[in-house]
Amino acid sequence: MDLERKYTEAEKEAINMSREMAGLGPLEQEEKAVETVNDTELESVEAQMVAETAEDIKQRRNKNERRRIKQQGGLRPKQIFKHTLIDWDGKAKDVVCTYPTTRQASKYSKMDFDPVTGKGVLDFGDIVDCFYNDDLLPRFDFEDFPSSEIIGLGVFLSEVVRNPFLK
Structure with a gap:
């Protein structure tokens, strides 16, 4: 009697998407890990997650959120x-x-002009500051992150405000 559960493709896809959002590897990867434990090779999902760098985690989570x-x-x-x-x-x-209301979103699209070059300039730091002042970034502390990360957040917030569907 075979007690192993066989999943349809749709079920596997749904399970893998849920696992990915939780930061785990695909279902097949875990099945492989179980098999390798029986073969005295210790290759688990945790071991792979330890080897994953913070930059990899950041990229994976942001991609999943998009x-x-x-x-x-x-x-x-x-x-x-x-x-x-x-x-x-x-x-x-x-x-x-928190996504802003339409009235709030209008102030996040302001663009300044550089008098020297005449080109439009969008200050991403100001966008993060406006979100923070409007209480749209709860429990956020500027001092926890380097300025390059805050600018990256500003770029993402600007993109989301201008295109909430991310098309």
């Missing part, structure tokens, strides 16, 4: 989403954001 936003049809006012940044200790941390 996919989630696209699948749900975009963002709506007062909806919560997240973006992962790397703090000063080199650890990946999620920053929880």
Whole structure:
């Protein structure tokens, strides 16, 4: 009698998407890990996660969040989403954001002009500052992250405000 559960392709895809959002590897990867333990090779999902750098974690989480936003049809006012940044200790941390109302979003699209070059300049630091002042970044502390990470957050917030569907 075979007690092993056989999943359909749709079930496997749904399980793998859920596992990916939780930061785990695909189902097949875990099955492989179980098999290798029986062969006295210790290759587990945890061992692979330890080898993963903070930058890899950040990229994977941000990619998954983008996919989630696209699948749900975009963002709506007062909806919560997240973006992962790397703090000063080199650890990946999620920053929880709230999507602004239409009235609030208008001030995040302001562009200044450089008098020397005549080109448009968008200050991403100001965008993060406006989100913070409007209480759209709860529990966010500027001093926890390097300026390059804050600028990256500003780029993402600017993109989301201008295109909430991420198309």
